[in-house]
Amino acid sequence: MDAFRLRMLRELADHGTVAAVADVLAMTPSAVSQQLKTLQREAGVTLLEPAGRRVRLTDAGQVLVGHAESVLAALDRAQADMDSYRTTPRGQVTVSFFPSGAAMLLAPLIVGARARGVEVIGRDIDVPAARAPQQLTEFDVVVVHRDERDTTAWGPRFTSAPLLREPLDVLLPPEHPLAGAARLQLSELAGQDWIGVEGGLMVDDVFKSIATLTGMAPRITQRVNDFRVLEELVRAGIGIALMPRYVVLARDLVRTPIGDIKLARRIEAVTRAGAEARPAIALVLDELRAIAGLVDGSVP
Template identity: 30%
Template sequence: MFDLHRLRLLRELKHRGTLAAVAAALCYAPSSVSQQLSQLEGEVGVRLLEPVGRRVRLTEQAEILVAHTEAVLERLERAEADIATSLTDLTGTLRIASFQTAALALVPTALDLLRDRHPRLRVHVAHMEPEKALLALQAHDFDLVLTEEYPGNPNPRPAELEEEELLDDPLHLALPKPSDDAHSGSPMAALRSLANHPWAMEPEGTPARQWAMTLCRNAGFEPDVRFETTDLLLHVRLVEQKHAAAFLPDLVWCGQRPTVTLRQLPRDQHTRCIFTVVRRGRSQHPAILACRDALRRAVTLRSSQA
């Protein structure tokens, strides 16, 4: 029988990449993690790690073992959910990671609803971009992640994660200055009218940046990106003060009236999808069910107030 704690350490190494990262996440000394994994190799009877420069990587046999560990942990999460369901009070801690606009527009209302219905549930919220948050979810750092998907840029869907659609969030072209071409004609003509204007976009490597660059290139120009940040409130301020054009989602206004002029985008590019994501086996946990319900109700309340 293999030691479950050591199996968890091997799984952590797969998701976190280095012994130092595993040690830091679990508050162990790196030497202790290394010793535990050496003992696991003795239990299994095969080599699990091989050196690559100053780092190590999992062997084929270790990957097989991690896959079985994932299945065991999924079953244990289902057991935890069943036990929580059998209780009358919802307690414990729920850890949520959310990107900025969803955190601003939806999470506070959802927290209000959760506090009213489940006052003993402790909710911890972290602001984190989806790319990092999903990796942290797989590493068990969070219980639920709010993520986004842009048109033509489907997210990877790891088998160990389950997602549920929350809402469609319209996207708009934000105009930095009056322009006859931008205010009249087709959405693509409005976009082309800003070909020579500075732009604010999210950083390179993000799905939002990839989508925005593709949209501009399809309109026939390479955007002059002078401002790079995931902070969409800064995008708004830059457009307000006529420093940049930008693409802004409806959620950024938090139900308030837009402070800049907006134009529609081409029909197949004008909406991003917002999802909630959990680990497989945890979707029926009462805290997850309560959180997803609160987020759906937050979306409904926001729509009714728009």
């Protein structure tokens, strides 16, 4: 069986539609369909079946996807073995970040990796961490952030490298009655209007954790995803917010830790299993760990 056709089948399992596979592989949907039909003939069993206007994998198709993962991982390892003969990692590594992570990590990553012979091509994409497996069809490394209480496993097809634990503080305008406190208790924040983010993103998951742990659901009156916009709303007195501690503020606002509950985001770099064996990707992961250590002070 052709390895490229096996990759198409895996992409179909990840993305769900022939059109999406065509977008990822820069092909036409009809060309993808023809290649999948050829793979089905090679396999000698039915791999796909109609599901409304789409197609879905049969049981045999699902089994073949598992084998495709093994085959493609073996090819990655073979490529890594060939790369290991080079004395210096080189080439290009594509990396996706959530926006505030890109602001914090991308520039030093590009500079540091370039000095060691690897070109990093970075993107900032604001999607839930759970989308990392789909993003890895387009990127070598996906840097995500999650509520630290989220312990959902990535599964055997993916590897995660922990980078940083970043506490979340309450963001207040300077004139707020609670702005002078060294620490705040959640009970002091009852009845406050909060600025939140779109459902499914990290901060929204943290608000859900607060509700689960305390029985008090914060009253979210506005939802914006851009931290700069969030700062403007807090500064205008529209509400208070949660802000990661190492995000650089553009406005004169007050950050105050919460004393009676630990709130933090966990930042990690996700790759396909086996991909971290490639010297260029290993170098990028090393650079990310070093930069994260400088951010939180664990590396002097």
